[in-house]
Amino acid sequence: MLPLNEAERQRLLELARQALEESVRHNRLPATEESEGALREPCGAFVTLRKSRQLRGCIGVVEALKPLYQTVQECALAAALHDPRFQPVEPDELPELRIEVSVLSPLVEVTPDQIEVGRHGLLVSLGERRGVLLPQVAVEWKWDGRRFLEETCLKAGLPKSAWQGGAKIQAFTTQAFGEPLAVENSPPRAAGGGRG
Numbered sequence: 001m002l003p004l005n006e007a008e009r010q011r012l013l014e015l016a017r018q019a020l021e022e023s024v025r026h027n028r029l030p031a032t033e034e035s036e037g038a039l040r041e042p043c044g045a046f047v048t049l050r051k052s053r054q055l056r057g058c059i060g061v062v063e064a065l066k067p068l069y070q071t072v073q074e075c076a077l078a079a080a081l082h083d084p085r086f087q088p089v090e091p092d093e094l095p096e097l098r099i100e101v102s103v104l105s106p107l108v109e110v111t112p113d114q115i116e117v118g119r120h121g122l123l124v125s126l127g128e129r130r131g132v133l134l135p136q137v138a139v140e141w142k143w144d145g146r147r148f149l150e151e152t153c154l155k156a157g158l159p160k161s162a163w164q165g166g167a168k169i170q171a172f173t174t175q176a177f178g179e180p181l182a183v184e185n186s187p188p189r190a191a192g193g194g195r196g
Contacts, residue, residue, distance in 0.1 A: 002038040004103060009177045011039060015069055016047055016076040016099045017179070023077035024089050034069040043068040044104035044172070046134060047075035049089070049097050056097060057083040062104060062123055062132055062172065072101055100178035102134055107170040112163065115145045120171040122152040124163055131156025135174055 004012070015032060022030045034040050045068060046060025057079035061071055076099070080089040089097065107123060115122065121135045131152045138148040150160035153167065163169055 002041060004038055004175055008038055009101075009175075012069065012072050012101050012103075013099060013177070013179055016072050016101055019073040019076035020049070020080050020089075020097065020099065021094060024080050024091055024094060027081070029073050029077055032069065032073065034067065039069040040067045042066060043071060045071045045075055046102040046104070046174075047072060047079045048100040048102070048134075048178075049079050050100065051093060051096050051098075053098075056093075057086050057089065059083055060102070060104075060132070060134075062107060064106065068103065098179050100176065102136070102174040102176040105173045107172050110169055110171045112145065112149060112169065115148065115169075115171060117143065117145055117148055119173060121174055122148060123170040123172070124149065124152040124156050124158070124167050125170075126156070126158055126162055126167040129156040129158050131158070134176070136176060 011034075018030045018032070022028055042064035044060065044062045044064050046058060048055070049057040059075050059078035059082065061075060065071075066074070082088075104121070110120070117138045119135060121133060123130060123132045125131075131154070133148065133152045133155060137151075141151075143151065149163040149169070153160050153162040156162070158167065
């Protein structure tokens with residue numbers, strides 16, 4: 001994961017906002033092509049939507065399969081329309097939504113004692129089941145490492161103790177940033193993440 005500069009972060013937020021607006025209003029993504037730079041590099045990412053500071057949608061991709069700009073656009077659409085925990089976003093909600101983007105590092109297999117709460121996000125997998133939680137989630141909920149592992153197992157639909165018996169534990173770091181609370185004409189700032 002390349003460190004993103006402020007202009008690249010701003011551009012990702014703009015692309016996410018455009019994708020959010022276009023997907024909610026017209027059920028499609030805007031035609032966009034980034035020509036160079038870090039935004040063209042394949043990278044995993046999550047897009048979190050918040051309304052009045054409450055989670056409204058969060059969808060992401062941990063594998064680096066597509067260029068970052070495209071991943072962010074697709075995740076914005078999915079967070080708005082396809083997060084199974086919520087009804088699809090309605091057009092009248094758009095002005096109230098705040099976008100947060102988390103750009104993921106590559107996954108690294110870790111042992112439980114290597115997990116750093118607040119720094120690492122987790123992917124726990126066993127068989128076909130997989131659960132992912134962003135680093136910000138453990139901080140927001142004030143979890144220790146054990147609880148973070150248990151909650152990630154539960155997110156995967158596994159018993160909370162699955163991390164102790166055969167589940168694969170992988171960690172990643174993020175560059176997380178978001179729109180300011182008042183969306184109008186302000187530059188982005190560092191932000192927390194959603195429970196997604």
